Amino acid sequence: MPVLTLHSAGPGVTVQDLGRPGWTAQGLSRGGAADRLAVLEAAALLHQDSGFAVLEMIGFGGVFSSDQPTRFVLTGAGMQASIDGAAVPPYTTQLLPAGAQLTIGGARHGVFGYLAFAGGILTEPVMDSRATHLTAGLGRALAAGDTLPLGDDPRPDMPPQRLNPPDRCNGGMVRMMTGPQTDLFDEQTLADFLATSFRRSPRGNRQGVRLDHDGASFAAKGGLSVTSDLIVPGDVQLTGDGVPYVLLTECQTIGGYPRIGTVIPADLPRVAQAAPGTALQFTLLDLAAADATAEPDMAVLRRLQQARQPLIRDLHDIADLLGYQLISGVTAGDDLEQD
């Protein structure tokens, strides 16, 4: 079984998968990757299923090596990466030779970068998941000197595979839906909220991100005495001083601050991946439109598997080879000499 060694690590490197659903009633939020799509993208690229575990790197990577050759891929935030000095592109599977040093630097765009290995990370699951849940004290951030067991790469000689990720690291419009407490905000406050251009604050982590803006704060009726109620990731909570936080994967399960609405799951990676200072604005979907965006993880994975492409197309993989106009460009060879 290959062993991964961390020779150095940024402050927010953790083992993540798609989390532990089903424990809300006991107060444990699902957790898992802050950008779930990035895990599914890595799974599609490495022919894995949706249950495999990867490394999440907040803002900065580290230096990694494996004692056996294994393919890997980088998804999520764009982080500068190289193997023994040679640059490595993201969203393209690569072979990490045994003993070679993979160096991953700071995020150039986005926040949460993911490093996935072909056999997955095989740490011992706790409550059916390998996800580190920092606020619950499940697992911990990794540090230099740590080693992790990897699964064997089933096909180390497989040609590189690539995907074009949807842009989600540049902020922009974020779709939300109403929730149980939207009506605690009067119409004008909600309209002002939707008309406001926010900036992702430097204050943020796996629990949630704070948003800054110019102008008045957004107060709810009876703000400090609202009865605590159930929360889901994506909820936009306004704290006592009327400052919005978008709650992410490690959010609390119940909270007392009023929530103006819920960012739909499809757009939550866009919030998570907005670097500090990035502009974000909310738009409100009606309930039917919001519900129509729900896409189970397995459906997302299937869609990504279909979008996956070999980096260089092998002729044998082109099923409709005879349909290509392979000779239509053949000429006498003197085109450039003609008028």
Place this chain on the structure above:
Amino acid sequence: MPEIMSPLADPAFCPLGVDGVLVRFARALTAEANASASGFCAQIKAAALPGVTELASSLTSVRVGFDPAVTDRQRITAQLRDLLTGLQSADTSPRRLWRIPVAFGPSHAPQLHEAAQLAGLTAEQAVAEITTTMLRVLAIGFAPGQPYLGLMPLHWDIPRQSDLTPHVPRGALVTAVRQLIIFAADTPTGWRQIGQSAFSVWQPDSDTPFLLDAGDGLQFVAVSDDTLRDLQANPDSNGGARCEVLR
């Protein structure tokens, strides 16, 4: 002694995420709303509706999570409304009673005087009320295993602070809006710290990681700072907590 409580009849149905319906029995916490939420949650669980992925009850509501590939909001909502018409009165008396030691000395209760004053009490009266009120676990949430306890008498309806206290330790006893919480972990909070226990509500390495259940009875026992220190030094004691099975 069974407590028979009739459920509230006309809850609100709200969306909570693209895969969830929140059924809310009241906007303000009452014993009736809490019992209705936990009773309805048990009834939904027993009904085993197709496509339901997760159930959680809070102080006054139940969230029903569903798999949009199997069912949809309209169908789930109709099924829940059908179940509501059959909602029965039930014995809501606690199944278990916990007794948990708490120190109320000044170094462990930095905001006891402030909270007591807001409730119109002296600190001594406040401690007496906290330790003689038979509390219930109204919901588990915020953090793993963390109990919302209540209900304290009406004069304890004091709002949260607008500013967060940056650091309140694990095991702290805090209060707001007629409720008490024992913190699962060190955390910033808008609730006021009025005591300290050595009780861990969440033990991830144990076979039973979550100690308390919604509906459990709970009573606090005042202990000296010295006693608390001894309990903190002995993690096997889990803060001196005792659990008695009632029914």
